[in-house]
Amino acid sequence: MLPKDWLQISAGECTELLTGHAFNSQHYAEPNASTVRLLRGDNVVPGSLRWDDAKHWATPYAKQLQRYEMRQGDIVIAMDRPLVGAGLKCSVVKQHDLPCLLVQRVARLRAKSHVEQGYLTQLFQTRQFSQHLKGQKTETAVPHISPNDIRDFQLALPSNLHEQRRIAHILSTWDQAIATTERLLANSRHQKMLLSQQVLTGKARLAGFTASGHKRNTPYGSVPVEWDYPRIGDVAAEISEKLGDSEPHPVLSCTKHHGLVDSLKYFKKQVFSLNTSTYKVAPRGCFVYATNHIDEGSIGYQNLYDAGLISPMYTIFKTNDKVVDAYLFALLKTEHYRQIFASAINASVDRRGSLRWKDFQRIHIPLPSVEEQQAIATMLAQGGREVALIKNQLDLLREEKSALMSQLLTGKRRVRLPADEAAHA
Structure with a gap:
């Protein structure tokens, strides 16, 4: 009314x-x-x-x-x-x-x-x-x-035109706060990206770790001589266990921006096959990537469930004790490695444009000591928490503005007008 x-x-x-x-x-x-x-x-x-x-x-x-x-x-x-x-x-x-x-x-x-x-x-x-x-x-x-x-x-x-203007003014102040927070979020994400590029490639070293300044040249840029530069296959192994007749697990999907997600919860509907007997089992603590879309950044880390089901179109691998998973995940999610994946796909003989394990495992990665990997991962996680905090603030501002709009733009909540403006109502 x-x-x-x-x-x-x-x-x-x-x-x-x-x-x-x-x-x-x-x-x-x-x-x-x-x-x-x-x-x-x-x-x-x-x-x-x-x-x-x-x-x-x-x-x-x-x-x-x-x-x-x-x-x-x-x-x-x-x-x-x-x-x-x-x-x-x-x-x-x-x-x-x-x-x-x-x-x-x-x-x-x-x-x-x-x-x-x-x-x-x-x-x-x-x-x-x-x-x-x-x-x-x-x-x-x-x-x-x-x-x-x-x-x-x-x-x-x-x-009353004055009431329209007053409502527009109130809501525009929320728009300004949202725009300011959006810029803050974009800047925070950009700073985290720049930091990742520096510390994950050894261009910048953390305090307390040896830095001779000498570099080793590689096909994808230089890395510190103190770091190893192994193939992924030297520090990880593929997992290909299928569900078969075992008890089913939650089905997971790999996304570009959110990593691994529970498929039903994320898509709000079933987008996977009714028969999951051929699906692979992804245990907690493994990496999963979309074989046909890894060049788009579709790689995730399974920390949702003790075990999840993955489409046969995905590749699963698990690292050994030389790798801190959080470090490797951050490295593989960089734009630098997305381009490396794209180059590897172009060089592959697979006509379907996919990057299977036999080619993926040949890719080299810069690998500092476990202690330095952990320090890098901890620092990047802190940066990620700061980004998440700003994102939560932005989401809250948007929710609050939406609630206010539903009140002010329907007359359920009226605004106060100065006496001279109210007189013209």
Whole structure:
């Protein structure tokens, strides 16, 4: 039930919606100081615009194209593949995004005179709007929505423009806190990555460990002469035990960013075979990698259960006592080793683009003493905890803002207005 001074109206009644121009790709210009960027659907990601693959148009351009010039504060929505894993491809044009011109299959929304643009910005960030579009999108080869799908969205609107502005201002302060925390998280992750690259290759040594300064050259860069440089097969062995008729274990899947996960819990549905008799058993304390996708970073460490089941498409191996598993896992998850895996796949005779154990085990790794491995692993784990702490703070801010939006944007919770503004209600 809305407050009596609120309206239930459609997005079409309170916005001016424009879709972009069909710019001819044959006339794209080489970027220079006199060209302008074209705002395409590919440039719209949830919450921001990205310009790493921008297309350009020469200036001066025809007068009829001026209507497609973007302004700061414009809301844009990609109408092709509008919903991705990270959310709705909707963003606000910032000053640093200008100048740019709107391209077809991107919708631009501006508030009408009786509506605050910032209030609309918050409404189009809601889960309700995403769910509305999810129910409207056409399931074709390229899922898409239409301008009318956007216009038909029903929203709650305070009749008092000052109340709209006050709500938008309150929620924008949360946006600022979220943006600050996102930058802090990105910086923390970047610092951890740089630290990993330094200490895992011996470019930087930890205090208390001998560092002569002399290096050993290898095909993949230099390592300290004090370190060993064995093949993986010299310090690890493949495991290939199958379940057979034994009692079943939880089925695990290997992901790029989260390592090994419980398949049912992670995907919320069964994505593995009903018959798991041919699945491999992965005991606690072993490594698992996706034979066909390790070049994408799909490698994990089994510390979830005493035993788990792994698809036959995965490779399992276990290290000996010369290796600290946390050190090796950090090493194999670096971008440097992802590139090494990709090179090994290209050099393999396997036509399916996979890296089987016989080739994987030939890859060399820099290996300091067990004590230094442990020290490196401990330091990186501390860095990982700091990243996780910031990530938890970010998740909490997003949850708190979402809860506040559900109250403020529906009139369930009212904002206080200064007396002079309230008098105009």
